[in-house]
Amino acid sequence: MSVTAQSVWNNCLEFIKDNIQPQAYKTWFEPIVAVKLTDNALSIQVPSKFFYEWLEEHYVKILKVALTKELGESAKLVYVIKMENTYGNKQPFTEKIPSSNRGAVKSQDVDIPFNNKSPELKNPFVIPGIRNVKIESQLNPNYSFENFLEGDSNRLARNAGLAVANKPGGTSFNPLLIFGGVGLGKTHLAHAIGVDIKDKYPEKTVLYISAEKFTQQYIDSVKKNNRNDFIHFYQLIDVLIIDDVQFLSGKSGTQDVFFHIFNHLHQNGKQVILTSDKAPVDMQDIEQRLLSRFKWGLSAELQNPDFETRVSILKNKLYRDGVEMPDDIIDYVAKNIKTNVRELEGAIISLIAQSSFNKKEITIGLAKDIVEKFVKNTKREVSIDYIQKVVSDYFQMDVDTLQSKTRKRHIVQARQLAMFFAKKFTKASLASIGSQIGKRDHATVLHACKTVDNLSSTDKQFRKYVEDLSKKLSL
Template sequence: MELNQSALNTEKIETEKNAKDIWKECLSIIKENVPYITYNTWFLPIKPHELENNTLKIFVPNNFFIEWIEEHYNTLINKTVNQVLGPEGKLVYIVYEENDPFEELKQPTSEKKPESAAVVEEKKSEFESFLNPRYTFENFIKGEGNQLARAAALAVADNPGQTSFNPLFIYGGVGLGKTHLMHAIGNKILEKDSNKKVIYLSSDAFTVEFVEAIQSDRVNEFSAFYKSMDTLIIDDIQFLVGKEKTLDLFFQIFNTLHQSGKQIVLSSDKPPKELKGLNERLISRFSWGLTADIQPPDFETRVAILKNKSESFGLELSNDIYEYIAHNITSNIRELEGCLIKLLATSSLNSKEIDFNLVKKIVKEVSTNKQVSISIDYITKVVCDYFKVDENKVREKNRKKEIVLARQIAMYLSKVLTKSSLKTIGLHFGGRDHSTVIHAYNTMELLIEKDGNVKEIIESLKNKIEMSAA
């Protein structure tokens, strides 16, 4: 048995080596046909997986890569694969996360003698990056709303200054994770090479330092310092608007760093073109690289953030509590964290157990939306949880008895407990017509009148839902 397993492992490694050789040949052709930065950005991160029946399977970091490559380089890819594998050759993309599944098969390209701990510590003490070590990619929760920004940030951290994402301009509302991503970029760059000069600062801090440099006649020294960075990370760039002298100097620093192939990462509450008062030359430069937005997290992402933060705080809460908080704090990650911190503080200082009543009180205090409302999505979830059916099933054309009952009760409660129109309710249940909602409502009214069991179920569900908004 051990011999067979060994043979299988050997065969697998040989397959991977073949795939590696084939992809290496493909890359040599691609490299000759695209600009250097394009090659570094879109093709170098791709890893070979296996070669099977003339089909080369390759790992790509995310779906965004696949869409971009197919849109811009599909012809080149097809010609290259046919040239290397023949007319029957095929290419298959497989999405992987930031960890390379075949990292252990790689051989180091060069050996570097480790410096003594004393030397490394001395070098670090010469320069302060102002990065928060708690903000890493590992504890940044990925969701639909931040997928592009996170993928671009990882690409930049892996290869700073050498991708077409320069500058990387991240924008979005308050408390959505922009600052976390920016620190994660800096931390990962330093993790790979502690000798890199990476600095993070807010635009306000940059302005204050500049004013102090003017007052002490050190403007040239100030400018030279920032021009010497390997990676410059500036948060909330919108606060530089209107500060003409600061913007002029920043323009010079930006140009020097960009021309030297150094990485620039910026954030704002709006995309470059919407920053009123910013001159055209800076808007143009901010748009040279990639502009990526971060949207408010969806429900599942909010729950994941709460669980992740709870674990780091040493809190263990029920799923009902996580879901209640996630349903009622919807637009801001900082509010989610603030809610957990206040729960922990209130519980510890007053020796109170964290129960549902305390959670509701804290949510009302923390949430910027003081009127906690009942949503159709929440009603659907409560009903589907009760009947133990998949939420997606009630939105599909499914005629199973238990699915139909759950759907009709959810529609009924949506009409009773929300101010949503019949059309809006219908749209939440697979785009159904308003007449379907009326039929569901009338059916439930009759059943409540005739069937005591149904009446009891609906009353119980109604009470649970209403309690969540109390």
């Protein structure tokens, strides 16, 4: 490394250190490495593209002043960014930043090595039914197994995904249905499987598509009178990934066409991967013949991550973005945001933003303020544990009694109400609800829900129970 580059950068750092908050300096400037100095252009290496964008958004003025002070008005700053998960090209790219022209920063002088790809058909339905067209997979390479952290909440689904990626169409996990609530990583895992298959089997045709887009394209094919071409196109796919398959509910035409596509792919040893916000047994307005096929393979549930997994997710996010944060603050965020991964990452980004915008050090106090606002502005998802407690308190019994094997009428009804509200207010599967409320099976939960519906319409006192509990749980 050039000594001149290091000495220039050290002088810049001294100036910057005197003009910003210590925590901001530690977070955003200590990780930077001076690389070289050529023709009045100082090259510095930053940990990630996110890191570079943050510097450009918040610290470009102070960087310009510091560098001009050292190298004069003609000074230039060149970022060397460690890019990860690019399309097979592992070389870093550079972005030259004109020191005098802020407006040019984002749009000019950017050399991103994504131009090594031959032109491909971006929309697979531009020319329906044509053979030998190279199909763009629609996969996001940033969603990988590497950054999908394993924990108790997702171990089965992740390991099944790895097995499918190693041997697509050759395992008993066909179809593989990944289901769970919002923000738990269903889409990430589906993409990761596809990306891994493309790496291992470049000759295979992999296609990711949302059920919503699939439906729209089917409707277009009917309008254009080329439904058979639409079906034929999908039958050419080796690995088909359909996201949010519950969107097919009530759409009989789309379900019918998907049934034929599914059968063809399955019979020919092709892999089908589906994601859904609920288990097959909980899906409504999906034809039985299709549901039965969803159950042929493996249905793997993604649950809310436990504390250790949440901490790992936050640390991994910070590491990928090249940001440091004290462990006690990471622990605090992980303890207080439990619902899903998306909200976790959103909270940590908000924390970094507030710290930088308001020039505040990242402290527990600031973390409390952010988390409190974040949780308040996020729609609360009632947990099954909370529902059991509210129902037990209402009927003046403890949770153990509610979960017990007793057949006493008032306890059975309380248990059935807990199951009913768990289905209504949570994204949990019937099997998951049953296991948490007295280790019952999904059939018991289904029976409980039907019983509550029937009693609500025939028994005035029971209807009052339902109304009272609904108010308590909706607060």
